[in-house]
Amino acid sequence: MASAAAPASSEEAVKAAKVLMVGAGGIGCELLKTLALSGFSDIHVIDLDTIEVSNLNRQFLFRKSHVGQSKAHVARDAILKFRPNINIESHHANVKDAQFNVDFFKQFNVVLNGLDNLDARRHVNRLCLAAEVPLVESGTTGFLGQVTVHVKGKTECYECQPKPIPKSYPVCTITSTPSKFVHCIVWAKELLFAKLFGDKNQDNDLNVHSKDGSSSKSDVFERDVDEDLDQYAQRIYDHVFGYNIEVALENEETWKNRRRPNPVYIRDTLPEAVKQNGSSRDCSNDHEEPSAMASLGLTNPQEIWTLAENSRVLLEAFKLFFEKREKEIGNLVFDKDDQLAVEFVTAAANIRAHSFGIPLHSLFEAKGVAGNIVHAVATTNAIIAGLIVIEAIKVLRDDYKNYRMTYCLEHPTKKLLLMPVEPFEPNTSCYVCSETPLLLDVNTKVTKLKEVIDKIIKSKLGMNLPLVMIGSTLVFEDGDGLEEDEAANYALNLEKVLAELPAPVINGTKLTVEDFQQELSCSINIKHREEFDEEKEPDGMVLSGWSAPVEKQINSNGENKSAASSSSAHATDDTVEDPSKPGMKRKLDELLETKENCDASSSAQVVEDDDDCTMLDGNPALIKKKRLQ
Amino acid sequence: MMDLSKYVADLICFFRRLGIRAFRAMGGGGGGGAEEELTAQETALYDRQIRVWGVDAQKRLSKAHVLVCGVNGTTIEFCKNIVLAGVGSLSLMDDHMVTEDDLNSNFLIPHDESVYGGKSRAEVCCESLKDFNPMVRVAVAKGNPSLIDGTFIDMFDIIVVSCASLKTKLFINDNCRKRSKHIAFYSVECKDSCGEIFVDLQDHSYLQKKPGGEPEQQELKYPSLQEAISVPWKDLSKRTTKLYYAMRVLESYESSEGRDPGETSLSDLPAVLARRKDMCDRMSVDESKIPTSLLERLLAAGKKEHPPVCAILGGILGQEVIKSISCKGDPIKNFFYFDDADGKGAMEDIPPTS
Ligand SMILES: [Zn+2]
Numbered sequence: 001m002a003s004a005a006a007p008a009s010s011e012e013a014v015k016a017a018k019v020l021m022v023g024a025g026g027i028g029c030e031l032l033k034t035l036a037l038s039g040f041s042d043i044h045v046i047d048l049d050t051i052e053v054s055n056l057n058r059q060f061l062f063r064k065s066h067v068g069q070s071k072a073h074v075a076r077d078a079i080l081k082f083r084p085n086i087n088i089e090s091h092h093a094n095v096k097d098a099q100f101n102v103d104f105f106k107q108f109n110v111v112l113n114g115l116d117n118l119d120a121r122r123h124v125n126r127l128c129l130a131a132e133v134p135l136v137e138s139g140t141t142g143f144l145g146q147v148t149v150h151v152k153g154k155t156e157c158y159e160c161q162p163k164p165i166p167k168s169y170p171v172c173t174i175t176s177t178p179s180k181f182v183h184c185i186v187w188a189k190e191l192l193f194a195k196l197f198g199d200k201n202q203d204n205d206l207n208v209h210s211k212d213g214s215s216s217k218s219d220v221f222e223r224d225v226d227e228d229l230d231q232y233a234q235r236i237y238d239h240v241f242g243y244n245i246e247v248a249l250e251n252e253e254t255w256k257n258r259r260r261p262n263p264v265y266i267r268d269t270l271p272e273a274v275k276q277n278g279s280s281r282d283c284s285n286d287h288e289e290p291s292a293m294a295s296l297g298l299t300n301p302q303e304i305w306t307l308a309e310n311s312r313v314l315l316e317a318f319k320l321f322f323e324k325r326e327k328e329i330g331n332l333v334f335d336k337d338d339q340l341a342v343e344f345v346t347a348a349a350n351i352r353a354h355s356f357g358i359p360l361h362s363l364f365e366a367k368g369v370a371g372n373i374v375h376a377v378a379t380t381n382a383i384i385a386g387l388i389v390i391e392a393i394k395v396l397r398d399d400y401k402n403y404r405m406t407y408c409l410e411h412p413t414k415k416l417l418l419m420p421v422e423p424f425e426p427n428t429s430c431y432v433c434s435e436t437p438l439l440l441d442v443n444t445k446v447t448k449l450k451e452v453i454d455k456i457i458k459s460k461l462g463m464n465l466p467l468v469m470i471g472s473t474l475v476f477e478d479g480d481g482l483e484e485d486e487a488a489n490y491a492l493n494l495e496k497v498l499a500e501l502p503a504p505v506i507n508g509t510k511l512t513v514e515d516f517q518q519e520l521s522c523s524i525n526i527k528h529r530e531e532f533d534e535e536k537e538p539d540g541m542v543l544s545g546w547s548a549p550v551e552k553q554i555n556s557n558g559e560n561k562s563a564a565s566s567s568s569a570h571a572t573d574d575t576v577e578d579p580s581k582p583g584m585k586r587k588l589d590e591l592l593e594t595k596e597n598c599d600a601s602s603s604a605q606v607v608e609d610d611d612d613c614t615m616l617d618g619n620p621a622l623i624k625k626k627r628l629q
Numbered sequence: 630m631m632d633l634s635k636y637v638a639d640l641i642c643f644f645r646r647l648g649i650r651a652f653r654a655m656g657g658g659g660g661g662g663a664e665e666e667l668t669a670q671e672t673a674l675y676d677r678q679i680r681v682w683g684v685d686a687q688k689r690l691s692k693a694h695v696l697v698c699g700v701n702g703t704t705i706e707f708c709k710n711i712v713l714a715g716v717g718s719l720s721l722m723d724d725h726m727v728t729e730d731d732l733n734s735n736f737l738i739p740h741d742e743s744v745y746g747g748k749s750r751a752e753v754c755c756e757s758l759k760d761f762n763p764m765v766r767v768a769v770a771k772g773n774p775s776l777i778d779g780t781f782i783d784m785f786d787i788i789v790v791s792c793a794s795l796k797t798k799l800f801i802n803d804n805c806r807k808r809s810k811h812i813a814f815y816s817v818e819c820k821d822s823c824g825e826i827f828v829d830l831q832d833h834s835y836l837q838k839k840p841g842g843e844p845e846q847q848e849l850k851y852p853s854l855q856e857a858i859s860v861p862w863k864d865l866s867k868r869t870t871k872l873y874y875a876m877r878v879l880e881s882y883e884s885s886e887g888r889d890p891g892e893t894s895l896s897d898l899p900a901v902l903a904r905r906k907d908m909c910d911r912m913s914v915d916e917s918k919i920p921t922s923l924l925e926r927l928l929a930a931g932k933k934e935h936p937p938v939c940a941i942l943g944g945i946l947g948q949e950v951i952k953s954i955s956c957k958g959d960p961i962k963n964f965f966y967f968d969d970a971d972g973k974g975a976m977e978d979i980p981p982t983s
Contacts, residue, residue: 030940033736034936034937034940036736037702037733037734037736037936037939038935038936038937053673053674054673054674054676054677056674056762057674057675057676057677057678057713057714057715057762058677058678058713060709060713060761063760064763081739082736082737082738082739082740083740084740085740142680142681143681143948143958299666299669300666301672302684364672364679368680373676373677373680374677375677375678375680375681376677376678376680376681377677377678377681377682377714377948378678378709378710378713378714378944378947379710379714379944379945379947379948379951380944380948381944382706382709382710382940382941382943382944382947383940383941383944383945385937385940386936386937386938386939386940386941386944387937387941387972389936389937389940390937390938390969390972393937404972406972408974410958411838411958411959412959412961412976415975415976415977416973416974416975416976417945417961417965417974417975417976418941418967418972418973418974418975419973419974420971420972420973
């Protein structure tokens with residue numbers, strides 16, 4: 001890489017290059033077009049997604065007739081139509097699949113990311129580091145965007161700086177003490193919707209309040225034999241919005257310093273519905289997709305419905321699921337593109353919000369919150385794609401003195417709408433690109449290996465298929481191709497507490513965890529601790545010595561700094577405001593404000609299901625120049 | 630101008646239909662200020678962007694009519710962006726026959742002479758643009774930008790001019806300013822890895838976003854193109870981008886030589902350097918304000934556009950047009966420059982607002 005020779009001409013470098021594009025969504029469509037125009041002629045594209053209607057306003061390679069088809073394949077075909085002489089290989093697959101291993105990555109001169117989620121970004125970062133292939137990373141939200149360059153040993157890697165991770169909410173906030181609309185949405189979508197229409201075998205915290213003493217039934221959510229659908233719907237309504245609230249109110253302790261919620265019963269919100277019981281309207285004006293809004297004559301998704309309207313929508317949506325989509329019941333998972341599901345969740349969240357004195361929201365707004373919808377426009381994606389290609393050409397020419405991170409701003413800052421910044425040096429305490437050990441505070445006497453793997457190794461360290469070693473003893477390995485007895489042995493280990501593993505884990509033990517696919521290995525030093533704060537340390541474990549993702553704290557007493565305070569030197573930069581840059585402060589607040597829009601998710605949210613999610617990091621104002629050597 | 634009058638008749642007919650649609654959507658419920666709602670189809674398609682700029686902006690967009698004079702890689706990027714955004718209509722004016730040169734930066738022209746042969750740039754691109762969004766009316770406006778008149782101009786809310794001579798740009802800008810209707814004027818040029826956008830919104834009032842507060846009404850007064858390029862250079866801030874001066878030198882050289890825009894090469898350097906000396910002397914500034922290396926780059930560029938720069942300029946311009954139609958967000962006043970060499974995308978306010 002680091003040749004002393006003069007950089008090749010752009011044309012030559014571009015012509016000879018083989019590039020990998022990860023993501024064929026909002027940024028991807030623009031990028032593939034700009035790459036093709038710029039003379040790139042050997043391009044691989046990976047994308048797992050299929051095309052949706054709401055993509056069409058910006059993913060211009062796709063048409064209505066393509067809805068449901070692979071983004072990667074359709075994007076390839078669209079580009080080949082106007083530039084038939086270039087080579088594009090499309091993969092309709094997950095970039096985390098085993099086929100895209102380090103050897104696969106090694107064939108490329110540069111990797112260009114147009115991804116929508118943190119998880120995949122971290123994975124690609126690790127593969128690029130392992131394969132020693134430069135990475136150009138990008139993201140957009142609304143009018144904001146950024147492009148960064150990551151070259152091993154020269155600039156910081158994608159994970160050198162803290163990243164925002166999806167918010168999670170304590171279970172009790174969702175089940176008992178919601179204070180924001182998003183809490184009601186999470187409740188409606190992940191508890192109520194899942195309970196009624198999803199997999200019955202899943203654990204569901206809605207059961208907490210379903211111990212209905214007066215009923216002999218094992219589960220009040222089950223429909224009685226011969227129960228009229230209207231009766232059933234109203235019974236569920238009264239149970240979750242009325243009875244459950246009454247039960248919750250009995251616990252005086254909870255409401256000492258909180259506003260008490262009001263139980264809501266159908267007889268109060270819709271007195272006529274109770275009387276009309278059974279006289280279902282004729283909703284036979286066959287809509288292709290059943291919709292409660294349509295059958296109730298509600299047309300404007302921007303409008304905020306009254307409590308009565310929400311109640312009507314809820315009952316109607318409930319009934320439509322049973323009347324028109326009965327076969328799917330038991331297998332439904334909330335999907336932001338499922339109109340009826342969005343209607344149900346909006347109405348349920350609003351009724352709950354009413355109960356708790358939280359302002360109601362329109363279906364349009366509720367859909368945005370429930371579906372984690374990222375604000376996206378074509379223009380920003382086009383600009384960002386242009387900037388990616390400019391950086392990619394510099395990388396191909398090995399012109400590292402001119403590498404830049406570029407921020408696309410909504411409002412000009414110091415006259416700039418596109419602000420280039422010199423990249424950072426690698427963070428020497430980054431566990432991904434350096435070999436710094438991590439520290440895990442954990443109660444080794446009660447914590448199972450499974451919990452450490454799920455909560456720390458997979459979710460915090462982002463490993464896909466981890467392997468865990470204690471000294472030279474292998475205690476766990478993930479993935480296919482294990483011998484039967486090995487697999488059985490590992491399964492046993494998973495359920496054991498740390499101190500009772502074949503090689504006991506106690507205070508001072510060093511764990512080695514590895515992911516072969518990512519070629520990432522790191523050490524974790526164990527510190528035994530018996531007391532954990534349930535509110536602030538809900539995992540019962542605290543990982544430190546790494547650049548922790550910036551998680552918005554739910555309780556704001558500012559004491560929970562376990563992860564943040566131990567993060568890298570960059571963290572201290574965040575408190576410095578460059579006095580030579582007036583007006584910058586405002587800009588930053590806006591950047592941060594907007595960033596929040598893209599992670600309004602919940603604890604159970606694992607899939608980020610829209611493209612172009614920005615991870616705005618490294619505040620441009622706070623960046624202290626560090627010249628690359 | 631025969632073609633033009635037919636075009637006008639056609640467009641008027643289209644507006645009538647729009648009017649009828651708007652009337653129907655009000656539902657005959659006795660008016661009461663009820664605004665036309667977006668259709669379910671529009672709401673589904675524009676969902677993500679409505680989350681960025683709001684329903685009102687989307688409604689305004691769907692009623693805006695845009696004319697683009699001069700079809701090249703940069704303006705086509707712009708066209709793609711606003712067609713996707715859902716403007717009411719887009720008209721393309723460029724009678725030049727497609728040549729192989731157009732293929733370099735214009736992604737709407739296929740590498741197939743049987744497709745583009747014998748067709749104008751506007752015709753070939755119009756067909757593809759229609760495909761991007763069936764809800765936007767895209768049409769070819771035959772004619773010569775240097776001859777368009779007031780009644781024609783009145784049909785548009787936004788006019789974007791590219792690959793036109795300075796004379797033509799001044800003529801159209803002047804015409805826009807003379808109309809009683811508010812017509813926003815933009816010009817854009819891409820010279821390989823550099824680009825310039827000029828904006829004239831005349832009197833523009835808009836809502837400025839205030840972080841954490843209510844949006845505030847703001848008023849801006851724009852200079853005309855003539856005013857913006859005739860400012861004495863010594864009045865300008867030292868930090869004014871060198872591209873501003875370099876573009877004026879080039880523009881002046883092309884005009885006096887009767888060249889088409891971009892019809893220059895490195896062989897023009899001596900004459901351009903003489904022009905630089907001449908202008909700098911007249912403006913009483915030092916020639917070093919305009920580096921020779923920059924003029925060389927611009928001359929060598931000729932008509933060449935660097936595709937990533939087209940995407941950046943077309944993106945910024947698209948965003949600006951959306952801001953001006955929706956009257957939301959700080960617009961560029963009144964120049965924007967991008968240079969691949971330093972990666973900056975910067976605004977210049979010329980003459981500076983005191
Ligand atoms: Zn790192």
